[in-house]
Amino acid sequence: MELGLVGLGKMGGNMRERIREAGLTVIGYDRDQALSDSKDLADMVGQLTATDQPKVVWVMVPVQAIDPVITELSELLSPGDIVIDGGNSRWTDDTRRAAQLAEKGIKFVDCGVSGGVWGKENGYALMCGGDAETIGTLMPIFEALKPEGEFGFVHAGQVGAGHFTxxxxxxxxxxxxxxxxxxxxxxxxxxxxxxxxxxxxxxxxxxxxxxxxxxxxxxxxxxxxxxxxxxxxxxxxxxxxxxxxxxxxxxxxxxxxxxxxxxxxxxxxxxxxxxxxxxxxxxxxxxxxxxxxxxxxxxxxxxxxxxx
CATH class of the missing domain: 1.10.1040.10 (N-(1-d-carboxylethyl)-l-norvaline Dehydrogenase; domain 2)
Known part of the structure; x- marks a missing residue:
């Protein structure tokens, strides 16, 4: 499975490594080109070449940068593709962002992430909101990130439920x-x-x-x-x-x-x-x-x- 990951800071950079260790392909983008696998968002999306699955982009950026990133992604992705907001967004903003992407046929999942700088080693607790079909498509990514065992992941409910949790x-x-x-x-x-x-x-x-x-x-x-x-x-x-x-x-x-x-x-x-x-x-x-x-x-x- 392929994944684009926007934001490679303290959390995002470690998440990229943990997902790769699970055998998935991650193309990262960060404004700091020393950390980045791509020169910009368009280049990152272009490197997601699998034809048997939707393109998936996980956004891990500060709250003030989320809307500009999602707006740009809405022009780069295609119907059926998926955007995950893994930042500390306010849950009341999720419905608006989901509706913005839905106009282009793009699906949206909000995912609260806990684990801090220790997540790469211990795994991340994930709290997700979205429809069941989309969550099911993303499970290989969630399984790669969560701790081993029964706990550490919840499909909390509809869009917004992940960030609320x-x-x-x-x-x-x-x-x-x-x-x-x-x-x-x-x-x-x-x-x-x-x-x-x-x-x-x-x-x-x-x-x-x-x-x-x-x-x-x-x-x-x-x-x-x-x-x-x-x-x-x-x-x-x-x-x-x-x-x-x-x-x-x-x-x-x-x-x-x-x-x-x-x-x-x-x-x-x-x-x-x-x-x-x-x-x-x-x-x-x-x-x-x-x-x-x-x-x-x-x-x-x-x-x-x-x-x-």
């Missing part, structure tokens, strides 16, 4: 990280506790709060015991806000998720130990740059300015 996943992630971070700050403040890293490490087996995020927190503490080298600042990339907004629209109470979102806003106003822990975990799973107190940009970040 991933949005809720990220909202839950916010709340879990916040709980670990607050626990870190409390342990750090208690003179009676001799080793906070060892305390976190002890929770990794046999406890009800063990998780991959806990493992990543332990990794961060082993690298920087008191998180002195990291700045207590954490952006919100959009999904947490959208989760809270959806909860308001549906009259569903999400106090823990809402509080964790507001805590990230607070991180832009002062250097909080809990926010150091949040920033450390984000760096561990997402490869986000660590901003230390010695970073010149530390003092120049606008205070209280939203970042979505």
């Amino acid at each position: 991933k949005m809720v996943h990220n909202g839950i992630e916010y709340a879990i990280m916040q709980a670990y971070a607050e626990g870190f700050e409390l342990l750090e403040a208690a003179d009676i506790v001799d080793s906070v890293p060892e305390a976190f490490d002890s929770w990794r087996e046999g406890t009800v709060i063990r998780s991959w995020l806990l493992d990543l927190m332990v990794n961060a503490l082993k690298e920087d015991t008191h998180l002195d080298k990291i700045r207590g600042y954490a952006d919100d990339s959009g999904e947490g806000r959208w989760t809270v907004e959806a909860a308001i629209d549906l009259a569903v109470p999400v106090p823990a998720i809402a509080a964790s979102l507001f805590a990230r806003f607070a991180s832009r106003q002062e250097d909080s130990p809990a926010m150091k822990a949040i920033a450390a975990m984000r760096n561990q799973f997402g490869g986000h740059a660590v901003k230390g107190a010695e970073d010149p940009s530390y003092a120049s970040v606008p205070k209280g300015k939203p970042n979505s």
Whole structure:
């Protein structure tokens, strides 16, 4: 099976390698030609030459670049071809994009992707929205990307359901990280506790709060015991806000998720130990740059300015 992949950054580049390791052909395109297998989108689509299957293009680009890419692809692809949006798109935009492509007879699937920079090795959790026939056509790609075994993939529902599910996943992630971070700050403040890293490490087996995020927190503490080298600042990339907004629209109470979102806003106003822990975990799973107190940009970040 052949696949075009647009966007070869931290996620997309590793996804390309994992798909290739499964024996599928991937033609990648990135504006950084050092990473790219093609000179532009037209060249990428032109290299998808199989005649016994639809052309499939997976888009892994920042939110602000998705519409221009999909518009260009709509002029390059043919009826029956498929576009997958694997970025962190807002689910409410999926219906519009699907309708835009449907005018040309092109099918659309939204797919939330979780796994961060570790996905190449561990596999990616995939949450997809679209019609069952199109999802079935794409299963060789999904099987290549997901972890081995029974779990790690869901056909969540109609178009938009994949990104909605991933949005809720990220909202839950916010709340879990916040709980670990607050626990870190409390342990750090208690003179009676001799080793906070060892305390976190002890929770990794046999406890009800063990998780991959806990493992990543332990990794961060082993690298920087008191998180002195990291700045207590954490952006919100959009999904947490959208989760809270959806909860308001549906009259569903999400106090823990809402509080964790507001805590990230607070991180832009002062250097909080809990926010150091949040920033450390984000760096561990997402490869986000660590901003230390010695970073010149530390003092120049606008205070209280939203970042979505």
